Amino acid sequence: MSESTQPAAAAPAPAPKEKKASKKAAVQQFTLKTPKGTKDWADKDMVLRNAIFDTITKVFKRHGGVTIDTPVFELREILSGKYGEDSKLIYNLEDQGGELTSLRYDLTVPFARFVAMNGIQSIKRYHIAKVYRRDQPAMTKGRMREFYQCDFDIAGDYESMVPDAEILSIAVEGLTALGIQDFTIKVNHRKILDGLFQQCGVKEEDVRKVSSAVDKLDKLPWEDVKKEMVVDKNQPEEVADKIGEYVRIKGSFKEVIDKLSADEALMSNASASAGIKEMATAYNYLEAFGVTKYLSFDLSLARGLDYYTGIIYEAVTAASAPPPKPTDEELAAKAAEEKKNKKKSKSKAAEEDEDNSENVGVGSIMAGGRYDNLVGMFAGSSKKNASIPCVGVSFGVERLFSLIKARAGLVDQVRPTSTQVYVMAFGGGPTWDGFLKERMAVAKQLWLGGIEAEFLYKTKPKPQKQFEAAEKTGCPFSVILGQDEYTKGVVKVKELGLGEEADQGVDVPIAEVVDYLKAKLAARSNGVEEAVRLLTI
Amino acid sequence: MSESTQPAAAAPAPAPKEKKASKKAAVQQFTLKTPKGTKDWADKDMVLRNAIFDTITKVFKRHGGVTIDTPVFELREILSGKYGEDSKLIYNLEDQGGELTSLRYDLTVPFARFVAMNGIQSIKRYHIAKVYRRDQPAMTKGRMREFYQCDFDIAGDYESMVPDAEILSIAVEGLTALGIQDFTIKVNHRKILDGLFQQCGVKEEDVRKVSSAVDKLDKLPWEDVKKEMVVDKNQPEEVADKIGEYVRIKGSFKEVIDKLSADEALMSNASASAGIKEMATAYNYLEAFGVTKYLSFDLSLARGLDYYTGIIYEAVTAASAPPPKPTDEELAAKAAEEKKNKKKSKSKAAEEDEDNSENVGVGSIMAGGRYDNLVGMFAGSSKKNASIPCVGVSFGVERLFSLIKARAGLVDQVRPTSTQVYVMAFGGGPTWDGFLKERMAVAKQLWLGGIEAEFLYKTKPKPQKQFEAAEKTGCPFSVILGQDEYTKGVVKVKELGLGEEADQGVDVPIAEVVDYLKAKLAARSNGVEEAVRLLTI
Known part of the structure; x- marks a missing residue:
């Protein structure tokens, strides 16, 4: 569900100094540490994290969810071809004879495998467990390689947009139950995005790269995104300008639906109009659930994963965005400070592992969407459950943990026993x-x-x-x-x-x-x- | 804690037939299954297993336990040299650049690493999590490769035998809370075993192999064990006979302590007498905790792991032992039945994975002991916490699950949602x-x-x-x-x-x-x- 709900790495525990060799034969010499990108959880942190799991689990159960537990590793072929470029981040187990296996990259693909394998026609399932990604610090600084996901998914062929609306209600209830106050859930629809790209003249083969440029609109001004489209991605300027008209549209769910429904050009596109109609249907249900006030319909939301086919969403808080850029004075002061501290030598390992969390926000704290074809990839189109439609949500537990832990006075009140x-x-x-x-x-x-x-x-x-x-x-x-x-x-x-x-x-x-x-x-x-x-x- | 609390494999889900190739490009062809030795948990089984975890967790918390969560994989050097022969069962992650890592084999070694790494002087911790062993069906039929352990350990330099007694109280409370009625906890002491082997004339280098022969006394008659010692393990017959006098001693804690304390030969051995004194001290405390009635002092209990240094124990029930050997009539009837069923073709994979559970008991449902030197192996003898003594218990959750699930009427009453x-x-x-x-x-x-x-x-x-x-x-x-x-x-x-x-x-x-x-x-x-x-x- 959530390529982007991955937590930033906490500062690594300081590596203990090498011990002097002892005369005792049994004593081995180690750098005592956990593997890169992993950490131990203990003490108050552990209690707080379990409290988060318990709280979210209660919400999941309230909606009729059942839980499953799948193996930490899957047959390698199950995972391959599901994550596009990110497949290179998959951890493989050594070939020690027998089957080739890999650690799971998320909980969604194992869920789809489970549904297909057991011929399940409908299920509401939740799963809270660890997933594994070989992120390189050089490429994506500060990402954990082992972290928790916390997913709820509804599989089944149901009345259009009803489960989708319930999933968004679950998202709101989950975040609210955790005491998160100031969140906004950005929503969009893959069919609307696909339609508007078509409508603006983007070629089929360019959709993905244009889409990934659009996804950066939450961090970059339109001019930068446009430049990326025209210069790096070879789109004609007028195409980029047309796209710009659309993807800067955001606002309340109702406003944006009204605006899009009145757009004859867009409504003439089959994909876009199908998406807009679905969103209008969803609006009704979201109103019944009383969650529209948390939503922002944002046409720039694209989400990375290939497998989404319908509504997509992610929740952000004030802490999700990077802090404002420092002024020149601040930068100068920081440089002076760093110079002053340089005497303190840093081990190479510590430097490499160093988190640049001061330069990034925590990112999205909840994300998900509809993926109607993933189960079908496993089941084969000849089978009855070839295309069990699914919609789901993943809470960014460890990001939520950081937000919650930062609350004034909270940690003092937590008891480890x-x-x-x-x-x-x-x-x-x-x-x-x-x-x-x-x-x-x-x-x-x-x-x-x-x-x-x-x-x-x-x-x-x-x-x-x-x-x-x-x-x-x-x-x-x-x-x-x-x-x-x-x-x-x-x-x-x-x-x-x-x-x-x-x-x-x-x-x-x-x-x-x-x-x-x-x-x-x-x-x-x-x-x-x-x-x-x-x-x- | 528990090389022998590993669950027998449940019958594997039938592998679905290969699907016919489809015209749809996105559809891939898989044998949809989980890797060998692993399984999905779902539905009522999942609820029942969570109920077991919750019940045991409550007991652990009642005793002041804190929980920790360590990574699923550790640096390979952390695990090496800890499991003797069984090290070959460790799952390695592929070398994809960077550190060499392996999946954890148990929760005890990661715990010792955690204690040493953080310079912890004392802790009561529990940990319920999955561990990984590449058991080969050919060698040890029906063993799972991914299964849960459920451990409570007390680390710290305390009054002799006090934490040991509390751990046994926890074991009793845990099993009782799960509604297990007819269990017996076999106890013994490594120092007594070492001492009696010395006393009987076993050479230092032969102790391990003699010990492993003795450990089979719960499954084999003494004559077979003696034969193994004399023929396979080259012990003089008089040495074997002397050992036989001792290791067939079992009975109530009090009886056996009295008997051993009166044995001048044994009491003249420093190791044995130290062990016997510790057990006498423990008896007092076990009486205070009211758990002596569950205990059987059994000198044949040896436990496999190298790292135990003091008291050792394991709990068995009627279901732990293999069923009595079938009579010739029963065997004939079974052969006839099998012949009749032969028409039902079996896939090769299913045959290979087949569980031979009808021929084995579930084994021990709880096991553990004192291990005073493991933390020291990590900490180095120069460090203050070089030898933080530890004692712990591991519940065989999946074996307990099988026992509990078999209770009449229970599963019918469990609801998945x-x-x-x-x-x-x-x-x-x-x-x-x-x-x-x-x-x-x-x-x-x-x-x-x-x-x-x-x-x-x-x-x-x-x-x-x-x-x-x-x-x-x-x-x-x-x-x-x-x-x-x-x-x-x-x-x-x-x-x-x-x-x-x-x-x-x-x-x-x-x-x-x-x-x-x-x-x-x-x-x-x-x-x-x-x-x-x-x-x-």
Whole structure:
């Protein structure tokens, strides 16, 4: 679905220095790192990303979606011929005998393979999984080679534009559920684009290259795009000018449809008029779903992938566009700064991996469209499901992650663990054994009661160490086993994090501690749930 | 963690016949299949597997676990030298320029790399993800090449045997939460094994091969294992006999510890006595956690992986062992049956991929142990965290899946979608337009209210078609837009699946339908939640 929802690479973890050779035979010497273009996810980032997945999954399920899981690698021939020029970015597995296989490049082609292979006539499926692209930093700086896609697709031969409208509703609901406020979904239609190029006199064989020039209108002024068409792509100037009249059209869905429907030249073209009629139909449904206010009909939106055949769309936010060009003063200041910092030596690898994210926006955060012929490429035209039409959307999860993580105060509130209770022991004197077994028994009681609990793996822990460990988890409660009280069958439950107004705690019989804590915890969410809740605050 | 928690391959989907070449240029000809040893997950299987993941994840979180996500491939040198003979099963990525990388073989080595790379002193982490092994059907029939592992590991220098005991508690809680009733966890200790081999006179260089012979005692009688030691592995018969005295010891944890502690010969060996003392310490903690009843101390348990250094364990159920050998009558009957069926031709591929699951058990459903030196292999001995000790457990998710799926009646109750409400329109006559936009608007209301809802993508759907579609999802309610009622602001909410005693439905004002349904649905779980609940019924 989404050649352009690929995330920018995060700054790579600093490569640790080479260790000195050790005498121990078992010790091997490594540059300890993940492969180029990949990263580990951990800690709060992981919780936040899972919260994003959970939130989007809920939206997908709300629309009747089922999920599938396909292998990370496919037969090589399944992938070949699907991605045009980008096929060179496909990771191949070594030929170790047997079949030739490659890592999946996206989730759409495996989905089409799945639909064709199983003779499926209709399905709403979602799939959240990693995909692989051998992007070269030199060519496309800062792109990840392993990243997540998060797709919802509807396959089936349905009433025109009904699933398309629902997909756009899903896109809006997904972004809104993630607390994204200021997004715009640009929409266009491949048939309208094809028709207007024909109408303007572009030759069939030139459509793709003209289309890719038009797609740059979100980053370049029309004059630059026109120059590219005329000089680089050999289009007559009058053709370029005609195209320019059209592709600079953008505005509300209704306005643009009215404008195009009134354009006799365009309406005389079969492809364009079919596209315009479909968009008019879609408008009705999008109104019913209440999502038209998020849409901008933008004739410059072309989208790269070959396989789109109908409506296409992508969502952008203020952060999607590159920042304004720096002024001369800013550039001079930056150069001075860089000179100053030059003493800090940089490893070659770090330089090569360096992200130029300061010069680019995060790009589109959601993208997709209709692709009616992809399943047919697998099924063969002789088969009944030769051309199961499909429409889908892909959320740019890792771009969304960057936007969400940047929200003020959010990361501070995220907890890496779900721990709710820290089980401690207080006591002293020569006969005091630290109540390790007793802490274990209480922890077990809590676990069996469904309560997240930890204790210090130490025989005789000091109170201070236990409070520090509890604080590190951010858990709201402690259960304290006092040397004397515990033998009387009582523990103290204390609320943590109250600072100066320290809670004195409540004595609770051991047998009742699970119920007592469950009642206390009922109003609280935890872990990913907590983070999911934070997303929309 | 788990060289032996690998799932048996499910029966492969039948390969579709080759399609006839088509005239359409875009149509390519494929054998539509997933690569050998891989499969698609979909439909109810997917829901059930996610329910298993969710259930185990809850247990992991309850114990303070954080999760990490490492890349699917690692630098090749990270993996090399970690898996002994099995290194030949590692999938390499093609050398397309740049670094040499391979798909991960398990989650343990990437975890150790992560701990070493980030200088982590302590962590409890869980990781549920796919791993890759190029098992050859000819060598190990019916093994998957892509399968899930589901690991929890505790890294850190803690009080002896405390984390080990908690890991075993997690194992018990995990299996119990999945509704597995009849499991036994076999435990042993590498130091005891090493010590008893020394004590029996096995040479240092022969320990591994003797150990691997011993590991077969769960499948073979002692006489066969002895023969292997003496004939194939060149051990003197008296050495084999001495070993036989020990490795046939098994029983309750307490019994075996008492027996071993009283064995002066064994206690005089430094390694064995250290192991026995550790197990005695562990026993205390396992008692506190109330899990000793699930344990069987079994001196024949050896586990294959080189990296274990302390306690080792694996869980088996009745289904883990191969079924009893068939009698001669049964064999004759089977041969006759096969002869009869021979007319049904089998493709070569299907034959090659064929699972011989009828001849093997599902194997262990959980396995793990302590590995104190793996992080040190990465960190280098000069570094502070050179030898962060670790202990972990890996659930054999796909084996558990097979056991759980086989439960009577379970699969029937699992729903692939989470849909709760089907939005329908009833009406007729020449002016009736099918209320498509109105159904959309009501569905949108439900979605915004967090309710899973679908409607038929058809302009004028017949009531029957709508009921059929609703029934297919298994959703409990329909909201019906009646031609007359809807214009008066009222819809009918009807409970589905009541059969003969059909619910007549309740009229609800449109503005109140979300609240009405939320109240109705509050007592119900759905989708994966529903399946999670089903697991323990």
